Amino acid sequence: MSAYEPVIGVEIHVQLSTRTKMFCGCELSFGDPPNTHTCPVCLAHPGVLPVVNEEAVRRALLIGLALGCEIAPRSIFHRKNYFYPDLPKAYQISQFDIPICGRGEFRALREDGSELLVGITRAHLEEDAAKLTHAGGRRAGAAESVVDFNRGGTPLVEIVTEPDLRSPSDVALFLRQLRQTLLFLGVSDCSMEEGSMRADANVSIRPVGSHEYGTKTELKNMNSFRFLERGIEAEIARQEEIVGAGGRVSQETVHYEPDTGHITSLRSKEESHDYRYFPEPDLVPIAPDPAWVEELRAGLPELPLPLRRRMVGEMGLSAEDAEVLTEGPELVVYFLEAAALADPKACANWIRGELRAQLREAGVEPWQSKVTPAHVAALVGLLDAGTVTVPAAKEVMAEVIVSGEDPADVVESKGLGAMDEGDLAAVVAEIVAANPDQAQQLRDGKNKVIGFFVGQTMKRTGGRADPQSVQRLVREAVRGD
Amino acid sequence: MIDDETVRHVARLARLRLSPDEEQVMREELSGILEHIDAIRAMDLDGVPPTTHVITLENVVRPDVPVSGLTRDEALREAAHATDEGFGVPRMD
Amino acid sequence: MGLRDLTAAGQIAAVLAGETSSEELLDAHLAAIAADDVDAFLAVDAEGARARAREIDAMPERPPLAGVPIGIKDALSVRDVVTTAGSRMLEGFRPLYTATCVARLEAAGAVVVGKTNMDEFAMGSSTENSAFKNTLNPWDHGRVPGGSSGGSAAAVAERQVPWTLGSDTGGSIRQPAALCGIVGMKPTYGAVSRSGLIAFASSLDQVGPFARTVEDAALLLRHMVGRDPMDSTSLDWPGEIAAPTATDLSGMRVGVVDELMGDGIEPGVRAAVDAALGTIEELGGTVVPVSLPSALSGLATYYVLAPAECSANLARFDGVRYGPVAPAANLLDQYETTRGDLFGPEVKRRMMLGTFALASGYYDQYYGRAQRVRTLMVREFAQAFEKVDLLASPTSPTVAFPLGDRTADPYAMYMADVCTIPVSLAGLPAISIPCGLADGLPVGLQLAGPAFSENALLGAAHALEGALAFDTRPPGLVT
Known part of the structure; x- marks a missing residue:
């Protein structure tokens, strides 16, 4: 047990998936040739002025409402001044003392069912920087760098948390579930790899039991949850080593090298940052109409945490079912539509299990396939009513995947319906008669032999027999001999 | 008054190279101007809110609809150090 | 009387009457620009202007401005026409778009002939801060034309074009208009789109007209105002800028700002302004003293x-x-050397001052306090306009000063705008009209009004203009 407790807060940058940039009408693109989505505004030509993208405001409000933030009745933009080639105006239009979304909180659910409460300090709107490509890939020593302004000016929401996190695994858990929430809201692609979601962590340690904060370092720009978790682990270990040896942690920006597992300092040559924030005179305040805010609040989708609680509590799903099915908004919607029409637990099993397994090869997700949620519910209904057996149902599903036909019609046309008891009894009797040795073994109490008869029967009936009925009929037939 | 160190610090923040002579002239001139400006530091401004805008507009926004911009050739036309694809900048160390 | 002696309105009338054409007007003015001895223009786009003039001449129905030529301050972006803002930092720069106000005037039938000289990035009161050349005052070639829109003012006074656009942040239209003996107007903040105006101080900058008559200024302004989707701080101008017709000032209450009639005002300027105040009363107006303590x-x-x-x-x-x-060897070096070498001394001075005022530890003392003084200024103007319809003051505390006279003392140069700045801080409209001579040099009278009172201001200025009968022709100008 370490003598120190880590104290961690995170800053998350989320690129909004609007059609156009934050302050100009250039279309957002990912992967297009460099500098093919620019205009005088996002190139900061002399005399240009920013104009706020209304959809970015709407999405920032959605994020704030989902995080339980206070919505500022009147927020303003500020200029944050610093020179860098990816920032064409040499200031970023951001928000400073009056962000659009103020205090809120986020609840995440740990695997053991306990809750992780993370305070949200703020969420504000700003614009993204352009992309710098460095010859040789590294910044230092690059002979020349090239700037691509396609990404420059993409709308961003920066979410800042309180220093409420106490372990790297909680940070990862929080970020995963925050990401899920953002995906549910449909505001961003939230791809860590593509950089549409980026997280920085402020890490410090303090003696267990202390209420003071230690000096924090800022761990920059991890491009996956795994690296972020590992990076924080490494940074905590580094700080513990320093403090353990009687040293002091210095306030700096650090970087985690995934290849070596080392923490390196990103000490820039630039002297202390002085961003000289001041109110952006080219923009006017954002004062969202309270009626609009209420409309947005009422229209929020059901968010992952309450939804998962409902799935477990009311629908009888396992925690794991709930976790898997709330992975993304499309899957949830798919499941909920099916669950409204048939037994939710059975729907969950079929969607998580057989359906995804069968679709995996084609690389298709359930909501993209020909199998509708109503099809899933229909199949579950057919099973419930004993109309089809489980093996036949799998076959029906395979057929629906190809044809998109109604499961009941498939059962009909392919003759996959469960056999009638009389017919089945006749088949069983025939098999028992044809295998007298095995029948004797069963009579002698070798119960394992029952499997042989079930297998034979299933083979003969092409899966249209219910295995439990078959067992019963075999025993009756053997006794009857 | 403003000292040499402040002049150098501010010049660095503003990314302005000043010769030693310019630095000295700048220190003197800025000090002189600040003496005049100091008048506002003596004013009683208790309870007076700041004015950023003289206009009272709010919520000026545009719809999220793409507008055609510049071709790459146009975008790079005025750049002194353009490459085929982008804007060149020297090494950053 | 030559074509250049016609006002813009007169030129439009002549075109519409078939007495001349846009191309003929262009030729007359291009010839004057070619013979320019006041260095008003930085760039002339004769070819583009001629093409546009011919286009307009070929139109079956002439647009409202009928192809009359105009000069544009080099702070305004005009697509493909070199636009430098008077700075080596933009030497040879060809913009990729046109400023909204210029595009609107072009659509209304104005023909852009070229770009006029200015103080670098509009910082200055004499046009001596242009990186390229000095512009001379048409009334006395040994003196400055004022600034920062000195080229635009001199071009109009010299009758190289009947009207021009300028930009005004702390007085950059009104003060050179005063020093060159012409009319210049700064509209209400937000009335004219700033899109395409190379920004100096965004919360203060406004584009406005220069002309020899109030009528021309009104006509130009009419085609510029209005909300622009490219400028979030632009407003719908309520109604329309009307052609001014007033010939008297009966019922008009005019406040004279005590604080702007004090010691700093040259006696000759004061005398001319006092005489104009007398004229206001003769025209039926009431003149009352008001105080703007801040x-x-x-x-x-x-x-x-x-x-x-x-x-x-x-x-x-x-x-x-x-x-x-x-x-440069590296990025930091490129930034510092480029900016250190290519910005002129006044621009560097103001950037240093501004960076300092925003820097950590100084913001509250300087920027924060200045914003609060601005609030006082706004309030005091509002109180004054409860009592009076318009405010009058000198536009400039002095007449045109000799070239080189103030370049050594920045603050002395700043004093040139002492009368125009308060109005700018409050975002209000103001017009400067010539009201007389002091030592043979023009004196400007500034009239300011509440937000969107342009029609009232233009009306009063028109009535006064008629009564004062100032001759805008500089001595010795041959047209």
Whole structure:
């Protein structure tokens, strides 16, 4: 047990998936040739002025409402001044003392069912920087760098948390579930790899039991949850080593090298940052109409945490079912539509299990396939009513995947319906008669032999027999001999 | 008054190279101007809110609809150090 | 009387009457520009102007401005026409778009002949801060035309074009208009789109007209105002800018700002302004003293706010996307050398001042306080306009001063705007009209009104103009 407790807060940058940039009408693109989505505004030509993208405001409000933030009745933009080639105006239009979304909180659910409460300090709107490509890939020593302004000016929401996190695994858990929430809201692609979601962590340690904060370092720009978790682990270990040896942690920006597992300092040559924030005179305040805010609040989708609680509590799903099915908004919607029409637990099993397994090869997700949620519910209904057996149902599903036909019609046309008891009894009797040795073994109490008869029967009936009925009929037939 | 160190610090923040002579002239001139400006530091401004805008507009926004911009050739036309694809900048160390 | 002696309205009438054509007007003015001895223009686009003039001449129905030529301050972006803002930082720069106000005038039938000289990035009161050349005052070639829109003012006074556009942040239209003996107007903040105006101080900058008559100024302004989707701070102008017709001032209450009639005003200027106040009364107006206690703090307030905003607005000039760049070994060096070499002394001075005023530890003392003084200024103007319809003062405390006279003392230069700055801080409209001569040099009278009172201001200025009968022709000008 370490003598120190880590104290961690995170800053998350989320690129909004609007059609156009934050302050100009250039279309957002990912992967297009460099500098093919620019205009005088996002190139900061002399005399240009920013104009706020209304959809970015709407999405920032959605994020704030989902995080339980206070919505500022009147927020303003500020200029944050610093020179860098990816920032064409040499200031970023951001928000400073009056962000659009103020205090809120986020609840995440740990695997053991306990809750992780993370305070949200703020969420504000700003614009993204352009992309710098460095010859040789590294910044230092690059002979020349090239700037691509396609990404420059993409709308961003920066979410800042309180220093409420106490372990790297909680940070990862929080970020995963925050990401899920953002995906549910449909505001961003939230791809860590593509950089549409980026997280920085402020890490410090303090003696267990202390209420003071230690000096924090800022761990920059991890491009996956795994690296972020590992990076924080490494940074905590580094700080513990320093403090353990009687040293002091210095306030700096650090970087985690995934290849070596080392923490390196990103000490820039630039002297202390002085961003000289001041109110952006080219923009006017954002004062969202309270009626609009209420409309947005009422229209929020059901968010992952309450939804998962409902799935477990009311629908009888396992925690794991709930976790898997709330992975993304499309899957949830798919499941909920099916669950409204048939037994939710059975729907969950079929969607998580057989359906995804069968679709995996084609690389298709359930909501993209020909199998509708109503099809899933229909199949579950057919099973419930004993109309089809489980093996036949799998076959029906395979057929629906190809044809998109109604499961009941498939059962009909392919003759996959469960056999009638009389017919089945006749088949069983025939098999028992044809295998007298095995029948004797069963009579002698070798119960394992029952499997042989079930297998034979299933083979003969092409899966249209219910295995439990078959067992019963075999025993009756053997006794009857 | 403003000292040499402040002049150098501010010049660095503003990314302005000043010769030693310019630095000295700048220190003197800025000090002189600040003496005049100091008048506002003596004013009683208790309870007076700041004015950023003289206009009272709010919520000026545009719809999220793409507008055609510049071709790459146009975008790079005025750049002194353009490459085929982008804007060149020297090494950053 | 030659074509150049016609006002813009007169030229339009002549075109519509078939007495002349847009191309003929262009030729007359291009010839005057070619013979220019006041150095008003930085660039002339004769070819583009001729093509446009011919196009307009071929139209079955002439647009409202009928192809009359216009000069544009070099702070305004005109697509493909070199636009430098008077700075080596933009030497050779060809913009990729046209400023909204210019595009609107072009659509209304104005023919852009070229770009006029100015103080670098509009910082200055004499046009001596242009990186390229000095512009001379048409009334006395040994004197400055005022600034920062000195080229636009001199071009109109010299009758090289009947009207021009300027931009006014702390007085950059009104003060050169006064010094060159013509009419210049700064509209209400937000009335004219700033899109395409190379920003100096965004919360103060406004584009406005120069002309020899109030009628022409009104006509030009009519085609510029109105909300622009490219400028979030632009407003719908309520109604329309009307052609001014007033010939008297009966019932008009005119306040004279005590604080702006004090010691700093040259006696000759004061005498001319006093005489104009007398004329106001003769025309039926009432002249009453009013006080704007914060007016004299305006200069200090302005010299915090404007440099602070400019320090951010001019940060984009780094040699990466446009403009010349200094050879450098690394990025920091490129930034510092390019900016250190290509900005002139006044621009550097203001950027230093503004950076300082925003820097950590100084913001509250300087920028924060200046914004609060600005609030006082807004309130005092509002109170004054409860009592009077318009405010009158000198436009400039002095007449045109000799070239080189004030370049050594920045603050002395700043004093040139002491009367115009308070109005700018309050975002109000104001017009300067010539009201007489002092030592043979023009004196300007500034009239200011509440927001969107342009029609009232233009009306009063028109009535006064008629009564004062100032001759705008500089001595010795041959047309």
